[in-house]
Every structure is written in structure tokens, then in C-alpha cells.
Amino acid sequence: MILHEIETASREEIEQIQTERLIETVERAYRNVPFYEMRFHENGITPADIKSIGDITKLPFMRKQDLRDHYPFGLFAVGLDKLVRIHGSSGTSGKPTVVGYTRNDIKNWSEIVARAIYLGGGRPGQVLHNAYGYGLFTGGLGLHFGAELLGMVTVPVSGGNTERQITMIEDFKPTVICGTPSYVLTIAELMEEMGKNPRETSLKYGIFGAEPWSEEMRNTLEEKIGIKACDIYGLSEVMGPGVAMECSEAQDGLHVAEDHFIIEVIDPETLEPVPEGQAGELVFTSLTKEAFPVIRYRTGDIASVTKERCSCGRTTARMSRVKGRIDDMIIIRGVNVFPSEIEHYLLQVKELAPHYQVHLLKKGYLDVAELNVEVTEGFYQGIGNDMNHEKIGLLKKYLVTMMKNKCLVSMEVKIHPPKTIQRSQGKAIRIVDKRSAAIKI
Ligand code: DLL
Numbered sequence: 001m002i003l004h005e006i007e008t009a010s011r012e013e014i015e016q017i018q019t020e021r022l023i024e025t026v027e028r029a030y031r032n033v034p035f036y037e038m039r040f041h042e043n044g045i046t047p048a049d050i051k052s053i054g055d056i057t058k059l060p061f062m063r064k065q066d067l068r069d070h071y072p073f074g075l076f077a078v079g080l081d082k083l084v085r086i087h088g089s090s091g092t093s094g095k096p097t098v099v100g101y102t103r104n105d106i107k108n109w110s111e112i113v114a115r116a117i118y119l120g121g122g123r124p125g126q127v128l129h130n131a132y133g134y135g136l137f138t139g140g141l142g143l144h145f146g147a148e149l150l151g152m153v154t155v156p157v158s159g160g161n162t163e164r165q166i167t168m169i170e171d172f173k174p175t176v177i178c179g180t181p182s183y184v185l186t187i188a189e190l191m192e193e194m195g196k197n198p199r200e201t202s203l204k205y206g207i208f209g210a211e212p213w214s215e216e217m218r219n220t221l222e223e224k225i226g227i228k229a230c231d232i233y234g235l236s237e238v239m240g241p242g243v244a245m246e247c248s249e250a251q252d253g254l255h256v257a258e259d260h261f262i263i264e265v266i267d268p269e270t271l272e273p274v275p276e277g278q279a280g281e282l283v284f285t286s287l288t289k290e291a292f293p294v295i296r297y298r299t300g301d302i303a304s305v306t307k308e309r310c311s312c313g314r315t316t317a318r319m320s321r322v323k324g325r326i327d328d329m330i331i332i333r334g335v336n337v338f339p340s341e342i343e344h345y346l347l348q349v350k351e352l353a354p355h356y357q358v359h360l361l362k363k364g365y366l367d368v369a370e371l372n373v374e375v376t377e378g379f380y381q382g383i384g385n386d387m388n389h390e391k392i393g394l395l396k397k398y399l400v401t402m403m404k405n406k407c408l409v410s411m412e413v414k415i416h417p418p419k420t421i422q423r424s425q426g427k428a429i430r431i432v433d434k435r436s437a438a439i440k441i
Pocket of ligand 1: 088089132137138139140208209210211212213231232233234235236237240241242299301321322324325
């Protein structure tokens, strides 16, 4: 096993590096980005107030809205002549949020991703099938540059054209597959439909992320494809994929690249830090980024962090799986639930395929959540393809009760025949908000 020195450093060593880099980052941001200068003044601080990472809590937070307010290049700390790349995320409405990278940023990011792929089981000389979308989205190019740096034979397939993906898997014999868990599941299911066994490919490792997924989804993917599946996390505002990555040895939390990022967890209401191990909103500060430094960026993602040494031997802080984004939390009559919690229970029901969508509807003045699920092909055939069969009624009752008892939410349940719920080619759409389209009475 080859480890980067940060991965086994002591907490004191990690904090020493973080302190030095934080001081530099704060100074650079203050000097070069009017937004930071203004925010610091508003909060009555100057870079001189930041002497160690313990002082980080003195710094103001930053949010996605700040990126929108300074669209497109207003938060960059260097001129366009120093940039070599732009990325962004499409968001739900209007213009994308834009981030930039200098040559040095790309070098650092590639190293971070190379380390992440190694953590997930990838090794030089192997073939890596990259099914993340190439484009403004950081998934495709982010994984691509990391895989090349690691010395892997990188296949830039991107998302979509699923039949062609299968041909390439059969012909190029990759060891590693990268993509969103929902899309890789789509690939595996199409293989089955074509009469092929996804367990019989050359694949051994999966590097899956960019959307929330559950432990049950991991089991489904590992079982169906015969691989070890690990979770990769990141966001374009902070860098892209690789900010944190699970190790294939322990599969027990995602190791944060702490030489490049400081992770904090806060209570999204009080904005105070939460104790280690407790879930809250993740906040990141970049430590090496030149073009687009971020200071205390509130991600909206909910997870917890531990600084306990991992059984793989690495000492870097580990975050738990992301439960979901605060914006994706479904609030039904005062009860909060994340789609990943629903997924956790749904995937344990053997009559159901691992596809679901929650539709938010307005009925009169009431918000109603409708859970849309799909039965497996085997179950469907067993009931003679009859969606009015009494077993469908029983399954529906069971699911309504399960949601009520386990997730504490009252949901209406709609059961569909196999392969009728929308499949993804990138990030899965788990929530469809149809409330604004409703006719108000
Ligand atoms: O999704 C970067 C990425 C690409 C990560 C490929 C992993 C693999 P954005 O498009 O900016 O960047 O979206 C970032 O996606 O704030 C989370 O809400 C969500 N997300 C990313 N990774 C995970 C994960 C990329 N492993 C947003 N688990 C983040 C849960 C994730 N959610």
C-alpha cells in the first residue's frame, strides 16, 4: 500500500500544516477578493486575527448565494490570464455557479483524485471506465485527470449511451468503474436485460458518488456486479470529486484530504460547531486553492465527522455518508426525512426494484408526499403482470405502514410495473416537486 504522508500523520502534524495553509489562504483571499475584504470588515476581523486553526470560527461563512451574487468571476482571486479551466454546477434554476482553476489547482486536484482512486482500489496499469459526465460538471474531468496521474488507462466514456458502455466494459476489460451509483445500476440492469451477467465482467472496484446513496444501495451494487463499491464525495465549489473518499479496506467513512481542506460540522440553525460524531451541516475551507479559495463554505450537506484512526491505518478525519442536502429534506406535516433514509428501508423490501421517486403534491391546502416505487420483474411475473392483484394491495399497505413506523412520515404509495420509473444517466432525481403546478382550491 502506498500512502501519502498526510494520510498517516499525527493530529498535531495535520493541524500544523492546516494552520500554515489557513493563514496563507485567509491573507490571499483578503488581499485579492473584494468580497472577503468586505465580509471581514463587516465582522470586525483582519487576517492578523487568524493565528491557528482554532481561530477558524472567527471567520464568516460563505454560501451558494454568494457565488450567484458574484456570477460569473467575481469571487476569483486571480485574473483570467492565470486560469486554465472553468467548471460549475447547473443547480435547479437559472445560471450555473462557476468556479475556476489555475494550473497549480488542477495539479493539486489531480493528485487528490489520484489518491482517492487509490483508496478505492485503483492501481497503475489497470483500466478505469469513467461514466461520470464530461463537461461543466466536475465528475468526468475530475476523475479523468486523477486516473491519468495515477497511471491508469483512462476510458472517457462519460454518461449515457448505455449499450455502448456495456460494449466497452466487455472489450476494454476495466478493473474500476466510476459513475453515479444510480447510473451504474442502470448499466448493470441493461446488461441483465440483454441476457448478460454483470458479475462476469472484469470489474472489481466501483467509485461512486455525486449523489446520496445508502448502505443498502452499496449492497445491491456489490452483489449485482460483484465489485467492491466505495463512496467518493466532493462539490464543485470546494474543488470537485475527491474532497473525501472511502477506503476499500474498511469501507467505514470517507477520508478527507486534510492537507487541502479543513472540514467542520455545524448546527445549521445555530451555526455553532457540533460535537465529534454528531450529524450536522458540512463546512469546508480550502487550503491550497489559488483561483477560487473558499472560506467556511456551507455545503448544505448533512453528515458527521470522526477523527479516530481508521482500521486501514490512515489517520485523516473521516466523514460519514452524506444523508442528503438540507434542500432535499422532505418536510411533511412537521416531520423531516431525507430520501436516503427512505432508500435505506425500501431496498430491504425484496418485492421492489432499487428505483424510487418521491413526488410532492398539493391536495387542497395540504402538502402530500407520494412515494413511487417499482416491483421487480420476478414479482411482476409471479402475479401474472396484474397490477390489480391483491398482493399489490398488500404490498402497498405494508409500505405505507413501514414509512409511518420507520421514517415517521405519512406517505401515499404508488406501485408501478417494472422499468417505469425514470432512470438516470447522471445524478438521480429522487424528489419531484409538483406543488407549484397544483390548482389551488
Ligand atoms: O457532484 C462532484 C462529484 C463528482 C462528487 C463525482 C463525486 C463524484 P456538484 O455537481 O457540485 O459536484 O454537486 C455537489 O453533490 O454538495 C452533495 O450534495 C452531492 N454529493 C456529491 N458527492 C456525494 C456523495 C459533484 N458521495 C453536491 N454522497 C454535494 C452524497 C454527494 N452526496
